[in-house]
Amino acid sequence: MLKFDFSFAFKENLGTGLSKDEVFNNREFAKRSLLDVIESEPGFLRILKTDEYLDEVEALKDWVKNFDTLVVVGIGGSALGNLALHASLKPMNWNLLSEEEREGNLRVFVVDNVDPHFVGSVIEQIDLDRTLFNVISKSGTTAEAMANYLVVRGILEKRGLDISEHLIFTTDPEKGVLRQIAKEEGIRTLTIPQDVGGRFSVLTPVGLFSAMAEGIDIRKLYEGARNGVKRYSESSADTNPVLVNALLHYSYLKDGKSISVMMPYSNQLYLLADWYRQLWAESLGKKYDLDGNVVNTGQTPVKALGAVDQHSQIQLYNEGPKDKIVTFLKLEKFPGDLQIPELHSEIEALSYLGGKSLSELLNSEQEGTAMALTENGVPNLTLRFDELSESSVGEFIIYYELLTAVMGAMLNINPYDQPGVELGKKITYSLMGRKGYEAFAGKFSEKKWRFEL
Numbered sequence: 062m063l064k065f066d067f068s069f070a071f072k073e074n075l076g077t078g079l080s081k082d083e084v085f086n087n088r089e090f091a092k093r094s095l096l097d098v099i100e101s102e103p104g105f106l107r108i109l110k111t112d113e114y115l116d117e118v119e120a121l122k123d124w125v126k127n128f129d130t131l132v133v134v135g136i137g138g139s140a141l142g143n144l145a146l147h148a149s150l151k152p153m154n155w156n157l158l159s160e161e162e163r164e165g166n167l168r169v170f171v172v173d174n175v176d177p178h179f180v181g182s183v184i185e186q187i188d189l190d191r192t193l194f195n196v197i198s199k200s201g202t203t204a205e206a207m208a209n210y211l212v213v214r215g216i217l218e219k220r221g222l223d224i225s226e227h228l229i230f231t232t233d234p235e236k237g238v239l240r241q242i243a244k245e246e247g248i249r250t251l252t253i254p255q256d257v258g259g260r261f262s263v264l265t266p267v268g269l270f271s272a273m274a275e276g277i278d279i280r281k282l283y284e285g286a287r288n289g290v291k292r293y294s295e296s297s298a299d300t301n302p303v304l305v306n307a308l309l310h311y312s313y314l315k316d317g318k319s320i321s322v323m324m325p326y327s328n329q330l331y332l333l334a335d336w337y338r339q340l341w342a343e344s345l346g347k348k349y350d351l352d353g354n355v356v357n358t359g360q361t362p363v364k365a366l367g368a369v370d371q372h373s374q375i376q377l378y379n380e381g382p383k384d385k386i387v388t389f390l391k392l393e394k395f396p397g398d399l400q401i402p403e404l405h406s407e408i409e410a411l412s413y414l415g416g417k418s419l420s421e422l423l424n425s426e427q428e429g430t431a432m433a434l435t436e437n438g439v440p441n442l443t444l445r446f447d448e449l450s451e452s453s454v455g456e457f458i459i460y461y462e463l464l465t466a467v468m469g470a471m472l473n474i475n476p477y478d479q480p481g482v483e484l485g486k487k488i489t490y491s492l493m494g495r496k497g498y499e500a501f502a503g504k505f506s507e508k509k510w511r512f513e514l
C-alpha cells in the first residue's frame with residue numbers, strides 16, 4: 062500500500078501558505094467531485110471491472126515467445142505508460158541482459174520521437190529477424206507514430222520479412238488507418254477501448270502488452286489498481302489520500318501555485334513522473350470550462366530527480382517565486398543496495414558516510430530537502446513506496462488517474478480531451494504537404510511575422 066505524508070503541506074508547519082481549515086473548507090466540494098467521477102464511470106475505471114484486456118493480451122503470450130525484442134512505436138499516451146512500467150518494474154540494465162538472464166522474456170524499446178539518430182540507433186541494436194514491432198496509436202493519424210511505422214515497415218519489407226508476423230497494431234477497435242490496414246493484411250491487433258484516452262490507457266493493452274512481453278505480472282498490476290480503486294473511492298475527505306491531495310492541489314492552484322513539481326528519489330521512479338507530466342498537463346490545461354467560459358486553467362507539471370536536481374533546481378524552489386507545490390516520491394526498499402566502505406576514517410568530510418548505505422543517504426537527502434522546503438515555506442508532500450512491485454505501481458497509476466479526474470471535476474473542465482494539441486498538428490501536416498491542410502502554415506510564412514537573425 063502506498064503511504065502519504067502531508068505534514069509539510071499546511072501553514073501550521075510552513076508558517077505561510079494555507080491552513081488545514083482553509084484547505085478542508087472545500088471538503089464537501091471535493092467529495093462531490095469524487096462521487097461524480099465514480100458515477101460517470103470513466104473508461105480508466107471501467108476497464109478494471111473486467112479481465113477482458115488482460116485476457117486479450119495473454120492470448121498472445123505463446124506467440125510473443127517467438128521473439129527476443131519488442132519495439133513499441135507510438136508517442137505521448139501511446140508510449141509513456143510503457144516507458145514508466147519498464148523503468149519502474151524491470152532492472153535498469155534489462156535490455157543489456159542475455160536471453161538466458163531474461164529467462165526468455167523480451168527486451169523492450171520504445172520509439173516515440175522522430176529524431177533520426179535515436180530511431181536509427183534503436184534499429185541498430187536489434188536483430189530484425191527476432192523483433193516484433195507494436196505500433197500503438199489510438200487515432201492512427203499521429204504523424205510521429207505513423208512516420209516511424211512507415212520507417213519500420215520499409216526496413217522489414219526490404220529484409221523480406223513477413224509483415225504480418227513482425228507487426229502488431231494497438232488501436233481503436235473500429236476506426237483509423239491502422240485498423241483498416243490490419244484487416245486488409247491480416248495483421249494482429251490489440252484494442253484501445255474507445256472510452257479510454259491515450260494518457261489514461263496504460264492499463265489497457267497499450268501498456269499491458271509490452272509489460273507482459275518483458276515478464277511483468279500484469280494481473281498483479283491490476284490487483285494493485287483494483288485495490289487502489291477501493292481505497293481511493295472512500296468518501297472521507299480526512300482519510301482518503303486522493304481527496305486530501307485534490308484539496309491541496311486545487312486550493313494551492315487557486316492561491317497562485319501554478320507549478321506542480323514531482324520529484325522522485327529513485328531513478329526507477331523517474332519515468333513515472335514523466336507519465337504523470339502528460340496526465341496532469343493535457344488533462345487539466347484547458348482554455349474553456351464546462352460552461353464555455355474562457356478560464357485558461359491548469360497547473361504546469363515539472364519533473365525533477367532526487368538527489369541529482371538538488372544540485373540544479375532546489376536553489377530556485379527554496380528561494381525563487383513561491384509558485385510551486387512539490388510532491389516527493391520515495392522508495393523505502395531498493396531492489397539492491399550498496400554499502401559505503403569505511404575508508405578515510407581520519408577525514409571528517411568522508412568518515413561520516415562510511416558504514417551507511419547509498420539508499421540511506423538518498424532517503425536522508427529526500428527528508429532533508431522536504432524539511433528545507435518547509436523552512437522556506439514551500440508546501441510539499443511525500444508519497445512512499447515500500448518497494449517497487451506490480452501492485453504498488455498499479456496502485457500509483459490509479460491514484461494519479463483518479464486524482465487528475467477529481468481535479469478536473471473541481472476545476473469544472475473536461476479532463477479527457479486535448480483540443481489545444483490540434484492546431485500544431487494541423488500546421489505540421491501543412492508543412493509536410495498533407496492534402497487539405499495547405500492553409501494552416503501559410504500565414505506564418507509571411508514576412509511581417511518573421512524576426513530572424
Ligand SMILES: O=P(O)(O)OC[C@H]1O[C@](O)(CO)[C@@H](O)[C@@H]1O
Nearest residue numbers: 137138139198199200203259482
Ligand atoms: O495514440 P495517438 O492517437 O497516436 O495519440 C498520441 C498522443 O497524441 C495526443 O493526442 C496529443 O499529444 C495525446 O493525447 C496522445 O496520447
